[in-house]
Amino acid sequence: MEPITLLQPKSIVFGKDVINTLPEATEIKQSQRVLCVVATPLLKAMESVVQAIQERGITLNVLEYNYVGEPTFKQVNSLLEVSEAFRPDCIIGVGGGSVLDCAKLLAALTHNPQTLTDVSGIGLLNGRNIALICVPTTSGTGSEVSPNAILLNEETAAKVGIISPFLVPDACYLDPVLTVSLPPKLTAETGIDALSHCIEAFTNKFAHPMIDIYALKGIKLISENLKQACVKGSDIEARAAVLLGAMYGGLCLGPVNTAAVHALSYGLGGKFHVPHGLANAVLMPEVLRFNMPANPERHAEVARALGVTVTGDASAVALAGIARIEQLGKDCGIPQRLTDIGITKTDIPELATIAMKVTRLLKNNPRTVTEADAIGIYEKLL
Numbered sequence: 470m471e472p473i474t475l476l477q478p479k480s481i482v483f484g485k486d487v488i489n490t491l492p493e494a495t496e497i498k499q500s501q502r503v504l505c506v507v508a509t510p511l512l513k514a515m516e517s518v519v520q521a522i523q524e525r526g527i528t529l530n531v532l533e534y535n536y537v538g539e540p541t542f543k544q545v546n547s548l549l550e551v552s553e554a555f556r557p558d559c560i561i562g563v564g565g566g567s568v569l570d571c572a573k574l575l576a577a578l579t580h581n582p583q584t585l586t587d588v589s590g591i592g593l594l595n596g597r598n599i600a601l602i603c604v605p606t607t608s609g610t611g612s613e614v615s616p617n618a619i620l621l622n623e624e625t626a627a628k629v630g631i632i633s634p635f636l637v638p639d640a641c642y643l644d645p646v647l648t649v650s651l652p653p654k655l656t657a658e659t660g661i662d663a664l665s666h667c668i669e670a671f672t673n674k675f676a677h678p679m680i681d682i683y684a685l686k687g688i689k690l691i692s693e694n695l696k697q698a699c700v701k702g703s704d705i706e707a708r709a710a711v712l713l714g715a716m717y718g719g720l721c722l723g724p725v726n727t728a729a730v731h732a733l734s735y736g737l738g739g740k741f742h743v744p745h746g747l748a749n750a751v752l753m754p755e756v757l758r759f760n761m762p763a764n765p766e767r768h769a770e771v772a773r774a775l776g777v778t779v780t781g782d783a784s785a786v787a788l789a790g791i792a793r794i795e796q797l798g799k800d801c802g803i804p805q806r807l808t809d810i811g812i813t814k815t816d817i818p819e820l821a822t823i824a825m826k827v828t829r830l831l832k833n834n835p836r837t838v839t840e841a842d843a844i845g846i847y848e849k850l851l
């Protein structure tokens with residue numbers, strides 16, 4: 470067994486209405502100035518919490534976050550100016566993965582001479598002096614527990630990963646009530662993204678027993694509850710299960726991370742602005758079909774966690790699992806083909822070129838992916 474380090478927030482607070490206990494967080498009690506970065510649709514839901522924090526005599530500024538897609542360097546830098554001027558000693562991020570990633574970077578870079586460019590890559594941040602609390606309101610990235618932040622370099626249209634132990638929040642509050650207003654389409658896309666984090670970690674070349682347990686539980690929770698969360702958004706138990714599954718997916722991201730599904734989706738997001746979850750959802754079944762021969766037994770275990778009960782050799786069970794994922798996507802209204810999301814045959818060479826550059830994820834894939842393989846996978850999805 471290889472050595473492994475699992476980093477996670479000191480407090481993970483989970484459950485219905487736990488957002489109301491946020492003002493009691495140690496990090497807030499120890500602060501005088503709090504910057505709360507909130508996605509626009511959540512401003513109203515956060516009003517009473519903001520007021521409760523202010524009633525403690527804490528100076529709190531709400532910074533509305535209304536960007537779409539992964540934050541760009543320019544966007545983060547402009548919010549960084551606000552944060553520098555405000556001088557917070559605690560930052561709270563409330564929103565989807567992009568908001569949380571942005572809050573994580575603000576906490577790390579406010580009053581830090583390092584720039585975004587300096588810290589782009591793995592392990593380049595020197596530290597973080599500002600407390601950080603993340604409140605996810607989609608059930609997707611698991612950013613609330615992970616050391617990762619993903620940006621878009623607007624000059625090159627390339628996604629950039631910033632990965633550092635200093636990006637792991639001090640605390641996170643996971644309240645399914647905050648996910649209830651997420652529309653079915655976003656619930657589906659972010660939920661399948663979370664499922665892909667668990668599956669790519671479990672079938673990863675660097676899979677590890679310490680992480681496998683999270684991955685399998687995440688697969689089970691999401692596959693059993695995502696459809697219900699999409700068709701009946703007010704079902705708090707289904708919302709809670711998907712939120713927890715996504716958090717397990719986030720715990721997989723630090724020590725093991727994703728693989729070819731995410732690598733092949735980079736160009737779809739960076740160049741063609743397909744939402745991250747949607748890109749992964751369209752790609753995942755075909756990439757798993759490609760990967761499966763490299764390790765049929767692991768893929769069969771994924772299938773069993775997905776609820777597949779067929780018996781037979783590992784490959785047959787694994788293929789039934791991939792069919793189950795496709796069916797889940799269909800049930801949740803996810804398009805099945807690249808052509809459904811505006812991608813044509815002529816786009817494929819460029820997508821493959823971009824994917825081949827994502828070596829930090831491709832190295833994790835259970836089967837080597839060549840440029841020709843990537844082209845083959847994209848073409849099967851036309």
Ligand SMILES: [Fe+2]
Pocket residue numbers: 610662663666731745749
């Ligand atoms: Fe993802």
